[in-house]
Amino acid sequence: MSLIDRLPAHPEPDSLYEAFASWAEDRGLTLYPHQEEALIEVVSGSNVILSTPTGSGKSLVAAGALFAALGRDECAFYTAPIKALVSEKFFELCAVFGHDNVGMMTGDASVNADAPIVCCTAEVLANIALRDGADADIGTVVMDEFHFYGDPDRGWAWQVPLLELPHVQFLLMSATLGDVTRFEDDLTRRTGRATSVVSSAERPVPLYYSYRTTPLHETLEELLETREAPVYIVHFTQAQAVERAQSLTSINMCSRAEKDAIAAEIGRFRFTTRFGRNLSRYVRHGIGVHHAGMLPKYRRLVERLAQRGLLKVICGTDTLGVGVNVPIRTVLFTALSKYDGSRVRRLGAREFHQIAGRAGRAGFDTVGNVVAQAPEHVIENEKALAKAGDDPKKRRKVVRKKAPEGFVSWDQSTFEKLIAAEPEPLKSRFRVSNAMLLSVIARPGDCFAGMRHLLTDNHDDRATQRRHIREAIAIYRSLIDGGIVERLPEPDSNGRIARLTVDLQPDFALNQPLSTFALAALELLDPASPTYALDVLTVVESTLDDPRQILAAQLNKARGEAVAQMKADGIEYDERMERLEEIDYPKPLEDLLDHAYEVYRRGHPWVGDHPLRPKSVARDLYERAMTFSDYVGFYELARSEGLVLRYLAGAYKAVSQTVPEDAKTEELRDLIEWLGELVRQVDSSLLDEWEELTNPSAARTGEGDTAEAEERVKPVTANQRAFRVLVRNALFRRVELAALGRYAELGALDAEDGWDAEAWEEAMDAYFAEHDDLGIGPDARGPAMLQITENPGVWEVRQVFDDPAGHRDWGITAEVDLAASDEAGYAVVRVVDVNRM
Template identity: 80%
Template sequence: MTLIDQIPPDADPDALFDAFSSWTTERGITLYPAQEEALIEVVSGANVILSTPTGSGKSLVAAGAHFSALARDEVTFYTAPIKALVSEKFFELCKIFGTENVGMLTGDASVNADAPVICCTAEVLASIALRDGRNADIGQVVMDEFHFYAEADRGWAWQIPLLELPQAQFVLMSATLGDVSRFEEDLTRRTGRSTAVVRSATRPVPLSYEYRSTPLTETLTELLETRQSPVYIVHFTQAQAVERAQALMSINMCTRAEKDQIAELIGNFRFTTRFGRNLSRYVRHGIGVHHAGMLPKYRRLVEKLAQAGLLKVICGTDTLGVGVNVPIRTVLFTALTKYDGTRVRTLRAREFHQIAGRAGRAGFDTSGFVVAQAPDHVVENEKALAKAGDDPKKRRKVVRKKAPEGFVNWGQNTFEKLIAADPEPLTSRFRVSHAMLLSVIARPGNAFDAMRRLLEDNHEPRRQQLRHIRRAIAIYRSLLDGGIVERLPEPDAQGRIVRLTVDLQADFALNQPLSTFALAAFELLEPESASYALDMVSVVEAILDDPRQILAAQQNKARGEAVGQMKADGIEYEERMERLMDITHPKPLEEQLFHAYHVYRHSHPWVGDHPLSPKSVVRDMYERAMTFSEFVSHYELARTEGIVLRYLAGAYKALEHTVPEDLKSEDLQDITAWLGELVRQVDSSLLDEWEQLANPAEEDAEEARERADQVKPVTANARAFRVLVRNALFRRVELAALDRADELGSLDAESGWDADAWGEALDAYWDEYDALGTGPDARGPKLLQIEEVPQDALWRVRQTFHDPAGDHDWGISAEVDLTASDTEGRAVLRVTSVGRMSDLR
């Protein structure tokens, strides 16, 4: 029986509250006073702004809000800032209300979209609000983590529903809201409902605070000895978090029995990357690492070990605050300042409380602990003074260490101010875009009146409103000049005085806004070209968001190689520096794509909101015939391999869903299959979890993740595995063409083909030919032979070299071990010979 079965015959507020509180009591849950107050207001139909500490049960209030909306036969929306949290809530609400009553919209996934309870990202709700306004079938909106309203890039999406859905009841929730009187007044005015602000400073698990000037290892040892673990050590860069984990390996964290428990829980988990192998050492020692650059499966493993109480320390970043289930007792700040992309500054009160609030585990701890470390130079000075003792002469002789250059100071006074400070008021981040105007123009009614209300009655100061009005006018004129919008001499049947002359896809402002441009650009490519499949990939990559860390690494690599070549060519320093400015990451089809983009923009001006960005990540990896690990190693991206994988997963989804079936050549299907299998073998959760959403009744979020960790054998996907084999062989061809016997030797040392063996074979080839082809013809299927030997669980393969004479007699012979390939999630080859085919007969 689900909660929906508890709905009373009528929607009387008292009956609704009694029914929901009875349901919680049956589950052994006693409502906190703030929860009761919020729920009473919700069932009475009021808007509610719920500002209570982390761990105070805001999710239960959200469930009660959905319950009351269903009782009134209203559609209720739950929004969150990240897709992972939306997915988590979707599965949770499926359990509470039944699968048939819960749907999800995230821009790249849609499940049961007509359900009465919808989980979605804030951007999806904002798009619906702009498209349908007060006509939207939305009776209630529950906004979780509402402090994202102040996010510079995304805050507009949290404001739009407040402005455009006056018919809805709002429940705004966050642990760090600050002064909300403006929202209280604004919501009441817009919706005609009373608005209740429910606050509570009382945490279910109270916090105690301490400032320490002892060395961090000493502080940590004391916390462990006094049973204040698990300890989350907060860093403000991913590199610092990983370095700290390594530095703490000298401390004995766990007993032998605890280490055995860790090993048992880890089981057969696959640590498939270099960082993963390091993480394996850390977690087996009782130390976790947690940051956004990790593979999702590694973060989940750390969370799972933490939830089992097996990790004593977790070294992570300040991104822990949203949607992460890591139970911790103590939060230890290594600094009270951070670099925000522009400058180093002191933490804001909201940031501090968001992180500190994670301390203390409801149901486990009677108190949580927040500790701040003094700056390193202060700690060293304190240590030196302590060594000098009470002797005034010795203390005067102590040479105090100065703060590093550019250091932004903090101290105990900073810590105490942050503890006492309320979170800063939320700042409006309204934004005008082509998509906004198009959505408003497309809805019934007078678009000018609707836009005037939106532009003059938002939360921005008047000066900013005027700026937005000027931008809106400029966009409207461009739409008019481009023939996208036309004025009507008389209002139409739906009251429009302007209308669109083009049909917009229902979700054009979601997912990939440039996907319609990609469809047009595909038609410009030549299907008979040898590079057609890779050019299709380049079009798709150009419409994806930039993975900044990867592109920066590619640029650094290209510049490093260019400097080496220019030095070898004797080019002077000044000229080298001047030339380097023109070197960037690879941008295939750049000129052709930008020309097409500018032409397309004349008739589709809204694409101007979304700049085109040619790049080569998937293409680069494929052309270099690299595995995921080789790509990460080549560009030194070990600390951000999770970002690499998320980009590859996004590219795979875009190739699957953006390219029409009739344009998918055999080569492109091979590339797409290869990319999907590569992503799955590294971490299948990014694809399998979303695909599983189509059948949510079968398993919940945790079960879906458990299943995602059980990777299918790589050989099960025959098409993708053949590409993996081809790439593994071609990687050797490319290295051979560069005469890199050392790298080939490291690849094939276990096969007996060390650097000397490869060097001897290549010398013989270079005695006969002066080049070795690596272009499209060299990759062609005619130069690869595969013989499957099922009884021996292996393939015999031969990759023929593309020599300049066209003799095609030289090549690499190898055996592919299918069993080992399934174990390692890649094509495992054993080179058997390198030489002339005629010599082997």
Template identity: 75%
Template structure:
């Protein structure tokens, strides 16, 4: 039954706490559920209009408290906001709340996707709510704020977004939730002072599923075998690098995880699921053996497959990283730590109490288990020494003579004592991460009232210490002076009709800080390009790519590849080592149009200062893949990105969405439309879930009715004829590129039945080189004869004389292409016309 039907009716019923609580509790009881004491306590405070800080263990039902807060806000005819740290969680919660309150009553805002923004219940990222708070302050139409995973308040780069709503929305009721908040007394006092509401703290709730801790000095495979034999599976084996997780999973293939019947059940659930990449084929072998892998670098469909298999109880072991600690609902009975130290990007250090509890809290899920287990492995060298000494026995002379294995260099160790202290340690106090930005000043200057007083209050009454506040004040003054000097802001001699003491001289774009910050810069930059240039379409792509977030793993791989190629060339040229090292330091990842983009950005920023918070970043990933005429799999293999497939796909999907939404129709040439269609089809054929999600958001009611499929039925790759022609053209041009580089071995690896050597020898007897410029890859040099079951194609080679008398012939198998999700060619050879 819809929760909305339980809204109390009658005079003042929406503000009667008892009526609200009874209505919500009875709805919950009708579902066969009983409220935990901590849930009851929190909900009583919520319906009474108080702020609530919920610091209860994982699995104790915080989501139900959030639903109760939305329910109470609806009864009071107020707008309620739910915030989460990542867009995927926002989207997931959006559909959950649609199921509870109806799609017409729930909206979503993530900065790059907005659905039903006028709804009374809004799901959004913390940054979106922070910008609304800065823009409208106490006048914002925000009645209730539910901030999930509130420990992100302490995140160095993003924590400001969790703090700003607390500072700027005194009219709102706050519900702050996390399993690992630590001491919250200062938040309790601060919220009461700012909002005038009492603030209740709900903590120390009894964990619905108690945890049992143990420390092991047996090798990991023996530990796992014991856990499996004592019915403590499924086991989540926690690693702190993606590489270690995959290596461990492969090493565990020697353990017999499942019975024959269980393996048959796994195969049945997998069904016709497509494992389309090299990593996917490795994962297929693992999951059929009862072993899962889970980390942020995987394709979304692979992560979802592992989660579904785990939810069905079919995976005995999942090797992954600590990403499972953020919002993924997978039933895990045992969490097994392989280490209690990790590299945090700067140094190797032991886990903090908050990190430990976030991960350990995933063990034992209500509704699945009566008890959960948390196991920690001793360091490998300690285990090896223990086993060696056990073999030696009690002979003191032999024990003294044993040369103990030492830890590796730079190792930060842990012990059973470390493990025990972490179990009882309170999470560290949350550290304020307030920061000042261009967008912050522009938002406050643009809203009604005295911006100087508003900014003074924000800078002197935040959660920072006095030293940090003085630093923020200096930074804010510097930004304000630059806005004055640039003519963006003018100070007024007397307040205007809105009480402003200063005002902007430019019109801010609507929701300027809520959407892609550099989208207007991209629109302005398009005008700098020559539409008649043969590289126009690719240059448009480069402008869009410069506005997207940097995918660190891909750029690092490109840099490594560029440096390796440069070293090889310098060695061939006889350049000495010292000079090679100097030159290598100057090499970066490829950055097309860098000079044009940096120059345009500086000019644009002077008139549009809010973009100063987001620096343009030239890069080439979409363009690189297109120019190299590579498939997704080839690109992953070329840059050795198997562990980052998901990162690559998310970037390509973001680029496709931004190209589709940002480039005006009148600027789209046929070449650019071809490229956009190709990119969309490439993403869809690899993993359609990201595009499917955008389509679901357009019609959430249909998405709810359809339910969750393991893998959306992929449309045939040949159905989009325009995109498929580009796929064929790229596949054929890839052969031309390899031929131009005289890469006969690579050609033979792709098509071993073709006599490439003879064809290349004959061609080079007549011509000096094979051209690969824009004209060489254009549609004019690809001849296609379309038939019902196959296409006959010929890629004409662009020779220096312009004779166009040689080419590569092939047949395109349409049925096989639909099966594989890319153009399947049967190449007939490199021949003269």
């Protein structure tokens, strides 16, 4: 019997508890005492603050709270900090409560939003709370990872529902909350419900701590010998994690049988990038890598192999701390200090416990281990002193290695203090925005009373509240001056004493906030322009968040090329440095878009909370006619390839959703298909899940039943429209390199087909003997310049050169191997000739 079938006829606390407990028991789950306590409080209608260690079963309590809400015929919301975790919870809850009873809202995807249980990001719930206030149709809210309340940028979203939903029953959950007395008293005051704090000092899997002064290789070998694997080695940069994995390949981690088991599990999984090929080596050695810059499919492969017990070591960053269920017996800290973006500092207690808590998982281990390494220079000094023995003269002669410049040190006492320390109290991060005022003004009732409540009864101190009040007054006056809001001489039928003079877009704060601007900006573009499709993409890209690592890489590349050119031109150093300040990463249509944004903002002030960000990443990739791997290599982004692909997937979703059908030319449809297929071939999961959300009952079926981690990627040739663009780009890439005289790069592309750099140069010399130039503009790469004969198995293609005389007689003759293309995930082109027909 499913959980939904166990809903009692009368939602009394005892019957709700018994129904849920019996369901858990039938699944072989024995409730811990703290779970029983929390569930009793939940079904009794109390708020609950669940502050228990990682792996102690908070998710089961959350399911009980949602079950109780269904029993009382109430709508329940489950919030999580990141979209990926929201999506994961959505599928999990669909399996428990049925697809009809669960919906999801993440800002860029909405599925079954009217369901009685809704999974969403904290920002979505916060904006619903601002829009509807106490009238929101919500009975229960489960806020997972509630320590994000203290996040400097996003913490406001965890606070607003507590302020604006006084009728709601709250379940706040985290392993690292610290002192929650303030929340306990505040929730009781606001909701009129009793608030119970359930904290379990005793972990289901106890942790044992040790501090090591042996070199990391020795520490690790000892842990492996004493069967303390899997070991998660924590680094605080992605580069260090990858370098560590490489260095550990010298240790024999696995037996032959274990390596065979890993190979069988991997199966025909496609390692499609340079980093992926390195990862393939590591995992086959029993070593995983895990960090936020990896492709999602690579992270999931590492997680899957770890869940199967096949990896002995995972080298990663602290990204494993949120929403990843990987069995780890030992957490090994390589450092107890980190660079936080502005300075190097020691870890805080919350950070330490969040990471350390991953050790020892219920159902996998009976104990967990947390090990901290001493600083490397200390370890080397200890080793030198040990070599000197007890001889005082020899010990005095030992030259002690000093700490690196700027190093923030730690020692065993630092470690012990972190172990004993409670997580720091959560700090309020409330903030005021245009969207907040507009939401409050738009809802029924006295907006001044509503804003007064938000501004004076939030969790900030009085001085900070006064700053918020000044900000709100300034925003309100700008809305009045702009004619967006008007005061009413007397309250209207809904009790409003001010009202909006414009219609807000539906759910304007819940979805992509600049999508309406993008629609308006499209009207400024000329569909007859040869760059129209790329200009549409640029408009959409300007509304997306900046991928900082990519933009920094573009800037470095642009400045590097500029320096090289200025040196070649004989420009002096001081002038070079001055000119470099003017160089930026590519921003197509920047002036047009900035002007359009300012005009649009005057009539739509809420967009002021979301600055326009002109940039070119998807467009840059297309214009350079590169494959994904080419692009990552060109900008040296191997450690951030996951970020690159997530950005491209976001751009594909945005351009697919934002641009109306009547604004899509054939070339734009080609571009959209190309972008989607490129993402799918590199890592289909980023789009498969998004597309599956429209049909959740078919999603995830059979997951876990496969005998290997093989991807299910559709052949790249199956999407013929996208594949033709891939072929066109592959040929145009060669045209562009030939026009720029970069024959070495051409040779690297085609040497296996007999077209090395010398052959390319000889062929192009013949062309340039007849023509002074070779066009590489929009016309040169258009579909009219590519002739395709679609034979079974192999396409015959002719890429025509855009010569200045317009003869169109020179070009590249090539073959496209369809089977090889399907295997590779991109167009495999073999050059046959470069000649005049």
